[in-house]
Amino acid sequence: MGGHFQKSILITGGAGFIGSHVVRRFVSKYKEYRVFNLDALTYAGNLENLNDIEHESNYTFIKGDITDTEFINITFDQNKFDGVIHLAAESHVDRSITDPLSFVKTNVLGTVNLLNASLKLAKQNPNFKFYHISTDEVYGALGETGLFSENSPYSPNSPYSASKASSDHFVRAYGETYGLPYMISNCSNNYGPNQFPEKLIPLFINNIIRDKPLPVYGHGNYTRDWLYVIDHAMAIDLVYHEGKAGETYNIGGFNERKNIDLVELLCKVMDKKLDRANGSSEKLITFVKDRPGHDLRYAIDASKIKNELGWEPTVTFEQGLGQTIDWYLANQEWLDHVTSGDYREYYKKQYQH
Ligand code: NAD
Numbered sequence: 001m002g003g004h005f006q007k008s009i010l011i012t013g014g015a016g017f018i019g020s021h022v023v024r025r026f027v028s029k030y031k032e033y034r035v036f037n038l039d040a041l042t043y044a045g046n047l048e049n050l051n052d053i054e055h056e057s058n059y060t061f062i063k064g065d066i067t068d069t070e071f072i073n074i075t076f077d078q079n080k081f082d083g084v085i086h087l088a089a090e091s092h093v094d095r096s097i098t099d100p101l102s103f104v105k106t107n108v109l110g111t112v113n114l115l116n117a118s119l120k121l122a123k124q125n126p127n128f129k130f131y132h133i134s135t136d137e138v139y140g141a142l143g144e145t146g147l148f149s150e151n152s153p154y155s156p157n158s159p160y161s162a163s164k165a166s167s168d169h170f171v172r173a174y175g176e177t178y179g180l181p182y183m184i185s186n187c188s189n190n191y192g193p194n195q196f197p198e199k200l201i202p203l204f205i206n207n208i209i210r211d212k213p214l215p216v217y218g219h220g221n222y223t224r225d226w227l228y229v230i231d232h233a234m235a236i237d238l239v240y241h242e243g244k245a246g247e248t249y250n251i252g253g254f255n256e257r258k259n260i261d262l263v264e265l266l267c268k269v270m271d272k273k274l275d276r277a278n279g280s281s282e283k284l285i286t287f288v289k290d291r292p293g294h295d296l297r298y299a300i301d302a303s304k305i306k307n308e309l310g311w312e313p314t315v316t317f318e319q320g321l322g323q324t325i326d327w328y329l330a331n332q333e334w335l336d337h338v339t340s341g342d343y344r345e346y347y348k349k350q351y352q353h
């Protein structure tokens with residue numbers, strides 16, 4: 001610690017999947033910034049994700065809960081951040097269906113706590129900015145055609161997306177009502193190293209390694225637009241530095257896949273990587289009861305961030321998927337650590353089909 005830093009930035013949720021990639025990027029690239037990572041270390045947060053940078057002199061971890069108003073106010077008063085990149089959230093749609101209230105608490109109340117504390121800093125510092133990391137799920141579901149743009153109406157269908165839509169609205173309202181400088185980005189499905197193995201890609205990689213069934217929801221003809229997490233971290237860096245206050249940016253991978261096609265591709269690649277007979281992983285595919293309120297299709301028009309800020313994905317899906325699988329195969333200890341405890345109990349209940 002110590003040293004003279006030009007700026008201090010608070011990243012919330014930095015021990016989670018996307019947050020850890022953002023923290024790593026900021027700590028390594030911006031030595032002149034003091035980077036604070038505030039995280040409650042829920043089941044989804046793991047400091048092992050940041051082993052490689054935890055001793056850097058410009059990095060500080062703060063364990064804490066964004067729903068704790070007093071703690072947030074004290075932390076902001078003490079550290080006088082120049083900006084906030086807010087990623088801390090409950091992020092898994094299936095969990096939001098069984099426990100909506102914890103999504104309201106963290107995603108709505110937690111965000112409003114951060115906004116209130118930010119307002120005080122913004123009054124003292126005209127360069128202060130609040131950047132909210134959000135999701136394309138706020139726009140609801142698309143049919144077979146069309147793309148979400150920044151002007152698409154909000155139409156959230158799951159408790160998760162309703163909580164993220166609500167937090168987006170609060171951020172915008174704080175901009176309009178109190179003049180808080182803010183940016184919001186709404187991103188499509190991320191995949192890559194360090195993603196908790198409850199989400200489709202890491203769950204299925206983990207299950208193939210362990211020779212367990214691959215539970216495809218419903219008919220499997222649901223479409224998602226996949227983006228490699230490091231490309232998302234690059235976009236977040238760009239929006240934080242170059243984005244205009246009061247603006248929203250959609251971020252996507254220009255990479256739509258039907259779940260069943262993605263799973264079949266994953267199975268083929270896994271057979272090769274594990275040196276198993278062609279077709280062995282595919283045999284694990286099991287069609288199970290559908291997710292209630294399952295959105296048919298998400299697809300993002302990312303032309304605004306491309307045209308205005310010059311961002312595009314750098315990694316193809318085939319490259320990204322290969323790198324992701326290699327990471328999980330090389331980090332099975334990580335998988336063992338994160339899948340102990342709470343997760344096992346949750347999944348015992350979830351998969352009693
Ligand atoms: P994640 O679940 O992997 O990580 C969330 C992190 O937030 C964890 O480290 C957790 O400990 C922390 N956290 C949760 N509740 C907290 C609380 N009350 N106080 C402090 N910390 C808390 O999530 P992720 O997939 O990395 O997503 C990060 C953000 O990006 C979320 O806001 C999510 O809505 C958004 N997002 C995710 C995706 C995606 O595909 N994963 C896509 C678009 C947007």
Ligand code: DAU
Pocket residue numbers: 091092093094134135136137187188189190198199200201203215216217218222223224259291298
């Ligand atoms: O679109 C962005 C969103 O992407 C983020 O905001 C969320 O935080 C993130 O969790 C993700 O939401 P999804 O619901 O799209 O991701 P998930 O990995 O849970 O599911 C992807 C698709 O795969 C979806 O159509 C449901 C299906 N699925 C998922 C799981 C976990 C299955 O068929 N079987 C499964 O076991």
